Amino acid sequence: MSFTLPPLPFSTNALAEAGMCQETLELHHGKHHQAYVTALNGLVEKNPALQGRTLEEILRIASADPSLAAVFNNAGQHWNHILFWQTLSPGGGRMPAKLAARIDADFGSETAFKEAFKAASIAQFGSGWSWLVQDETTGRLKICRSANGGNPLATGEGRALLGLDLWEHSYYLDFRNRRPDYVTNFLDRLANYDHAEASMID
Ligand code: MN3
Numbered sequence: 284m285s286f287t288l289p290p291l292p293f294s295t296n297a298l299a300e301a302g303m304c305q306e307t308l309e310l311h312h313g314k315h316h317q318a319y320v321t322a323l324n325g326l327v328e329k330n331p332a333l334q335g336r337t338l339e340e341i342l343r344i345a346s347a348d349p350s351l352a353a354v355f356n357n358a359g360q361h362w363n364h365i366l367f368w369q370t371l372s373p374g375g376g377r378m379p380a381k382l383a384a385r386i387d388a389d390f391g392s393e394t395a396f397k398e399a400f401k402a403a404s405i406a407q408f409g410s411g412w413s414w415l416v417q418d419e420t421t422g423r424l425k426i427c428r429s430a431n432g433g434n435p436l437a438t439g440e441g442r443a444l445l446g447l448d449l450w451e452h453s454y455y456l457d458f459r460n461r462r463p464d465y466v467t468n469f470l471d472r473l474a475n476y477d478h479a480e481a482s483m484i485d
Contacts, residue, residue, distance in 0.1 A: 288317050302469075338362055356431060358432075359432030370445045372473065372478070375475050376476070382483065397467075401466045410451070412433070416444065422484060444483060
């Protein structure tokens with residue numbers, strides 16, 4: 284069975300007033316994400332060892348095998364974008380109580396969390412992702428980042444609650460070269476903290 288592009292959980296113009304325009308979403312979802320899915324399917328078709336596997340299984344296999352770098356990149360980007368669309372919301376930026384309490388406990392305050400997330404996102408040189416991750420053993424929240432198509436699933440860093448795309452295709456139409464403004468806008472107006480809270484383990 285081949286992988287498919289999931290529909291966006293909102294219309295392509297739903298985030299325009301919150302800083303992500305229709306053209307960004309049409310290109311990012313319809314072209315960029317679709318291209319990763321198409322490439323992944325082509326690679327799996329040529330590799331019997333990957334056939335019949337879940338996306339997560341393929342990611343784990345490919346992350347341990349340098350000869351499968353192309354598989355890892357495209358599987359990673361498919362997984363990352365599935366989370367990214369869930370991480371955005373037209374009513375984003377509102378912090379629910381349970382997540383707020385966890386953030387206060389682990390970062391000191393919501394402001395400190397946002398500053399740390401922004402710093403990590405700016406520090407990522409070139410393309411990549413920044414993440415809010417929960418350690419599945421201790422339950423503690425932390426911020427991490429990965430280059431290109433990497434993610435916390437592949438590195439075992441924990442459960443990804445939020446994932447922010449730092450590739451230029453994600454922000455160039457709306458914010459040009461101003462990644463810091465894109466990240467701030469995400470944290471304040473687009474981040475689906477309800478989804479993050481629902482993904483937490485208690
Ligand atoms: Mn992208």
